[in-house]
Amino acid sequence: MGRTSRKRSKLANRAIAASAALILGGGGLIAANSYASAGEGWWPGGRDGQQQNRTQAADGRSVSTIDCPDVGNSLREVPDDQRFAVDRELATLDSQITVAYQRFADNRQRVEADRAFGENQILAPLRNERLVIIQRIVALIDRSAERPQGLEQMAPCTLRDDGNGQNGGAGNGDGGNGDGNGDGGNGGDGQNQNGGQDGGQDGGDGNGGNGDGDGQDGGNGGQAGNGPEAGDFVAIEDVQPNVQQPRNRRGASRGTFTTDCGVNANGKFNPDNVIVAPGVSNGAHHMHDYVGNQANDAFASDDDLAAGATTCRNQGDRSTYYWPVLRLQNGQDENDAAADGGGNDQNVGEIQTPSQVTLSFVGSPRSKVTAMPRFLRIITGDAKAFVNGDANANASWSCTGFEDRQLKDKYPICPENSQVVRTFAFQSCWDGQNTDSANHRTHVAFADAGGRCPQGFRAIPQLVQRIVYDVPPPVFDGGNASVFAVDSFPEQLHKPVTDHGDFINVFDERLMNKMVSCINGGRRCR
Numbered sequence: 001m002g003r004t005s006r007k008r009s010k011l012a013n014r015a016i017a018a019s020a021a022l023i024l025g026g027g028g029l030i031a032a033n034s035y036a037s038a039g040e041g042w043w044p045g046g047r048d049g050q051q052q053n054r055t056q057a058a059d060g061r062s063v064s065t066i067d068c069p070d071v072g073n074s075l076r077e078v079p080d081d082q083r084f085a086v087d088r089e090l091a092t093l094d095s096q097i098t099v100a101y102q103r104f105a106d107n108r109q110r111v112e113a114d115r116a117f118g119e120n121q122i123l124a125p126l127r128n129e130r131l132v133i134i135q136r137i138v139a140l141i142d143r144s145a146e147r148p149q150g151l152e153q154m155a156p157c158t159l160r161d162d163g164n165g166q167n168g169g170a171g172n173g174d175g176g177n178g179d180g181n182g183d184g185g186n187g188g189d190g191q192n193q194n195g196g197q198d199g200g201q202d203g204g205d206g207n208g209g210n211g212d213g214d215g216q217d218g219g220n221g222g223q224a225g226n227g228p229e230a231g232d233f234v235a236i237e238d239v240q241p242n243v244q245q246p247r248n249r250r251g252a253s254r255g256t257f258t259t260d261c262g263v264n265a266n267g268k269f270n271p272d273n274v275i276v277a278p279g280v281s282n283g284a285h286h287m288h289d290y291v292g293n294q295a296n297d298a299f300a301s302d303d304d305l306a307a308g309a310t311t312c313r314n315q316g317d318r319s320t321y322y323w324p325v326l327r328l329q330n331g332q333d334e335n336d337a338a339a340d341g342g343g344n345d346q347n348v349g350e351i352q353t354p355s356q357v358t359l360s361f362v363g364s365p366r367s368k369v370t371a372m373p374r375f376l377r378i379i380t381g382d383a384k385a386f387v388n389g390d391a392n393a394n395a396s397w398s399c400t401g402f403e404d405r406q407l408k409d410k411y412p413i414c415p416e417n418s419q420v421v422r423t424f425a426f427q428s429c430w431d432g433q434n435t436d437s438a439n440h441r442t443h444v445a446f447a448d449a450g451g452r453c454p455q456g457f458r459a460i461p462q463l464v465q466r467i468v469y470d471v472p473p474p475v476f477d478g479g480n481a482s483v484f485a486v487d488s489f490p491e492q493l494h495k496p497v498t499d500h501g502d503f504i505n506v507f508d509e510r511l512m513n514k515m516v517s518c519i520n521g522g523r524r525c526r
Contacts, residue, residue, distance in 0.1 A: 253363025271341020316511030381500030
């Protein structure tokens, strides 16, 4: 797999000038230029002045993707003996959406001319396929636990009106689903306290620039034909400082433990997700960067991970840390251009090697922390947040020198000599019993805005990942067009809100105890 680490060039200098020309008042972008879908080329404003990357339904509403209810998020109890089989069926649901999205992308013009075509040829078959798999999931759970109710109602999907949802909300300047998120499930984690403010800021930006639903920018663009678009970017200098941290109380654990596992310079990539889709090749439909454990693929068992080699400097840390790769969509093919997770799933462009990856574990502002159990699995963020809404979104975007300004649903345009920063502050509370859960979320939780864990949960060391890239600012300029974006499920349109991170704890007992002692003792350790 080829990989690059981009340095500033003539293209970068043009990007800075072009980005400045795009900036509008409140930090929004004028998104008059859009990419056509793959194979059609790029046209300012679309061919003959018409946007080619945005499908208008017969009733005049714009549709850009397929929106399906997330069955996995609705599962609260799956018997242990059925969990593997259920996860495989959930992965099949994702594959069905990917195929249906490709059918939609290949037939945009027909959907534009005839809404009934989209319903009959795309949505109806998808509904029938999903119903079969959902019924299998119900039957599997019913073998060993109470039969889940209402899952069959989640079979139908819709063609997403891009002026009526997460991005549409942002375009209206009301913050979309980000309003107040800092006080909700994932804003109050002690490190990422800016959810509500980000929502308001990003929504305000959208009033002039994001323009979803107003005809200025398309529902899908980019060189893959499915994003990103100009409205997905904002100049970081036009974002107000918005980071808040909870105050440390008596009894706080103030130390930090840092593990150095490199930047994936050796190029370990795959489109699997052993947490969410164990035993399923290409379960993620996008490519992941891996640092730490080198045995991680869809088929890795706990024993495989325990015996795996690690890129971590301290060999007592065989944990696995992974996240979607960042690509530069500059017209250059990567080695996976014709492979699953890459071009086959509409993830195109050159994979960027981070210039820096920092993996830190921090304490609680209210209490001591307890050791994580070995093989604890945590996912943070939501790979499907564009259609699911941002209840579980938890990635932050910023620039070096501006990290008091964090974005959740925009990519940052960084000034010259500043680099792009992705930050993931993982859940910091554990239920004290389980290393995983049916939906891979409910066994861990975020602390509230004051740093308190929910009742019945205990504080654990909180993983904070900071990933830095030297990439040029986006250019929306004809033949020189170049943008960066994270890999995503095809129907998620490479939106920044879909960013996410995954972690499996494979620290040995000695090093985990050292971490806990260090954090509780207020020291800085490695």
